[in-house]
Every structure is written in C-alpha cells, then in structure tokens.
Amino acid sequence: xxxxxxxxxxxxxxxxxxxxxxEILFKTGEAFIAEExxxxxxxxxxxxxxxxxxxxxLELQRIDPRKKGPDSSYRYSEFKLTDGTQLKGIxxxxxxxxxILKTELGFVExxxxxxxSHNFEDISSKPPIIPEKYLxxxxxxxxxxxxxxxxxxxxxxxxxxxxxxxxxxGAFLERDADSKFWFYGISxxxxxxxxxxxNLSVWSQSLYLGKYYGYSSPYWLVGAxxxxxxxxxxxxxxxxxxxxxxxxxxxxxxxxRSSIRIGIRSQCSIEEGSNFCRSGLRFSWGFAI
Numbered sequence: 001x002x003x004x005x006x007x008x009x010x011x012x013x014x015x016x017x018x019x020x021x022x023e024i025l026f027k028t029g030e031a032f033i034a035e036e037x038x039x040x041x042x043x044x045x046x047x048x049x050x051x052x053x054x055x056x057x058l059e060l061q062r063i064d065p066r067k068k069g070p071d072s073s074y075r076y077s078e079f080k081l082t083d084g085t086q087l088k089g090i091x092x093x094x095x096x097x098x099x100i101l102k103t104e105l106g107f108v109e110x111x112x113x114x115x116x117s118h119n120f121e122d123i124s125s126k127p128p129i130i131p132e133k134y135l136x137x138x139x140x141x142x143x144x145x146x147x148x149x150x151x152x153x154x155x156x157x158x159x160x161x162x163x164x165x166x167x168x169x170g171a172f173l174e175r176d177a178d179s180k181f182w183f184y185g186i187s188x189x190x191x192x193x194x195x196x197x198x199n200l201s202v203w204s205q206s207l208y209l210g211k212y213y214g215y216s217s218p219y220w221l222v223g224a225x226x227x228x229x230x231x232x233x234x235x236x237x238x239x240x241x242x243x244x245x246x247x248x249x250x251x252x253x254x255x256x257r258s259s260i261r262i263g264i265r266s267q268c269s270i271e272e273g274s275n276f277c278r279s280g281l282r283f284s285w286g287f288a289i
Contacts, residue, residue: 021071073127260285265279
C-alpha cells in the first residue's frame with residue numbers, strides 16, 4: 001500500500017509537464033508541441049519556450065492533445081513527385097540533394113530532382129518559431145543591454161570645410177520598454193577629426209528612445225544630449241552645446257539575446273553662428289545583462 005501511495009505522490013508532483021502538452025497546428029503547416037493549452041471560443045492561450053502566446057482560432061488547423069512531448073516545433077509538408085505521387089509528412093532533414101520526410105508509413109528519402117511541386121532551394125528545414133505578434137504582453141522580457149559602438153561621420157555646412165570627417169566609438173546602456181519592441185537608453189561617444197588647420201575632438205552624451213519591428217527588422221531612434229568639443233590649432237577653442245539626434249537602419253536580435261544594429265545617424269550640436277551637424281554610418285552591438 002505504501003509503495004502505491006509513493007508512486008501516486010511521485011506521479012502527481014514529478015511527472016514531466018509535457019504529459020499535459022498538445023500539438024498546435026497552424027494552417028501554414030507549422031506545428032508546435034506546447035504546454036498549458038487553454039481554449040477560448042475565439043482564441044487559445046498556450047505556453048511555449050517559457051513564453052505565453054494568444055493565438056486566434058482562425059489561424060489554426062487543429063489542436064491535438066494526443067501528441068505529447070517537450071516544447072518543440074516542426075513543419076508538415078506535402079510534395080508532388082515527377083511520377084505523380086504525392087507524399088505528406090514532417091520534414092526532418094534537408095541534405096545537399098535529398099530530403100528526409102517522416103510519413104505515416106515511416107521515413108522516406110526524396111531526391112531533389114524528383115520533387116515537382118517545390119523549388120528545392122526554397123525548402124527550409126529549420127524548426128519554425130511562433131510569430132512575435134502572438135506574444136502576450138505579460139510574457140515579454142524587459143532586458144538591459146550594455147554594448148559598444150563605432151561610427152564615422154561627414155560634416156555639413158561650414159564645418160565640412162574645416163573638419164570634413166570625424167570618427168570614433170563609445171558605449172551605451174539601454175533597456176526594453178513596457179510597450180512591444182520599444183527601447184530607451186543612454187550613450188557616451190568620443191570622436192576625433194583632422195582638418196587643415198588643426199584637430200577636433202568631440203565628447204557626446206545622449207538619452208534616446210527607439211523602436212524596432214521584429215527580430216530582423218528596421219529600427220529608428222530619436223535622442224537629445226550634450227556635446228563638448230575642443231578645437232586645437234592656431235588657438236585652442238572649446239564649447240558645450242545641446243544635441244539633437246536621429247538614427248535609422250536595421251536591427252538584428254540574436255538567439256543569445258544580443259542586439260546588432262547598422263544605421264545612418266544624424267547629429268546636430270546647436271550653437272550660435274553655425275550648427276555643427278554630422279551624418280554617417282554607425283554600428284552598435286549590445287549584450288543582454
């Protein structure tokens with residue numbers, strides 16, 4: 001009796017959570033083994049890879065609670081062959097000239113030259129991921145990132161004659177905002193330039209707010225701050241002026257939660273006489289902390 005009780009106790013508290021999982025199949029053929037599936041009339045709620053999602057039922061083909069397992073994903077595919085045969089199954093692996101497909105009858109190897117319905121080069125064997133648009137706000141991670149940057153600028157107006165090119169680098173600290181894909185941060189950057197009659201050094205600090213649109217997508221940011229510049233030559237001059245900043249480009253979010261950006265940045269220091277304005281290419285790489 002004691003052994004039976006111990007077995008029941010162990011089963012309740014220590015059985016893997018994937019015993020309560022289900023297969024979620026999208027109409028696109030992408031399938032996910034997910035936990036904590038809760039069904040509502042118009043949508044379902046589920047947990048996958050430690051994140052919560054809300055998916056409209058109209059996007060789904062079926063929910064199959066008979067299929068269990070840890071969080072995973074795969075793709076159902078259908079292929080028409082040159083001899084008229086049609087095969088349906090799960091794409092397991094893509095080799096140089098072959099596909100391995102798991103069908104109801106077992107594993108099948110398909111030669112690329114016998115596939116009529118698909119362009120072999122366009123077939124992806126990577127496991128699908130649930131689109132970010134279904135992510136619940138409560139499951140988003142607000143992360144801090146610290147990173148390094150490098151930039152090169154070309155000056156506008158009168159400054160283009162005295163110091164046409166400046167370049168430098170710096171560091172930044174930023175955080176994801178409450179709203180999806182928004183972020184804010186602070187940066188510090190030092191740059192130098194050489195002119196006909198001397199040298200220029202600029203130290204800039206700024207606050208900024210920005211947005212990107214996905215794991216690989218465009219981004220933009222706006223900011224404001226202060227720049228201290230020092231000009232040496234026949235005489236030494238220095239000043240501290242307010243800055244306005246605008247930047248746009250492309251953002252990549254990697255699997256290790258780092259953020260890589262390449263963009264075009266414009267920065268203007270507001271001062272009496274002539275504003276010191278520059279535009280150029282900026283590269284930044286931030287790491288989650």
